[in-house]
Amino acid sequence: MALAIGLSLVAGSRLVAASSVEASAQATYEIEPxxxxxxxxxxxxxxxxxxxxxxxxxxxxxxxxxxxxxxxxxxxxxxxxxxxxxxxxxxxxxxxxxxxxxxxxxxxx
Structure with missing residues (x-):
């Protein structure tokens, strides 16, 4: 069970990291046409x-x-x-x- 929770946290942190990278890439693209x-x-x-x-x-x-x-x-x-x-x-x-x-x-x- 601890392993499943740990994997879920890792996957969740990767999702958050990917989302923040995507958001910053979009913001950069719009700011610097x-x-x-x-x-x-x-x-x-x-x-x-x-x-x-x-x-x-x-x-x-x-x-x-x-x-x-x-x-x-x-x-x-x-x-x-x-x-x-x-x-x-x-x-x-x-x-x-x-x-x-x-x-x-x-x-x-």
Whole structure:
């Protein structure tokens, strides 16, 4: 019985530790949003600009249109959830893309 209680306490402490790590990771992610350039390079630029999807930089697309497409998806492009890109990150990314200049290194699909 003592062994079962001991194992239960260990398992419970691991659960609490995992929960606190998850909570602090979430708080850090929300406090320190990723930069639009980073998000574009790591997420959008994988397809856009590499002969897979249309070029989106330098087109002066309205931020509201970008945000809507990112959240809803379009054609082969998947929708991105707030757990993948926060609302604050999406706002900054949409503004950055709207004001960006075309990159001569990119090619449309």
């Amino acid at each position: 990723r930069e639009p350039e980073y998000l574009y390079a790591r997420t959008c630029g994988y397809c856009h600009g590499h002969n897979i999807a249309p070029i989106i930089r330098g087109r002066s697309l309205p931020p509201a249109v970008i945000e809507s497409i990112v959240r809803s998806g379009m054609g082969a492009m998947p929708a991105f959830k707030p757990t993948e890109i926060t609302d604050n990150e999406l706002d900054a990314l949409a503004e950055w893309l709207s004001q960006s200049e075309a990159d001569p290194e990119e090619h449309g699909g």
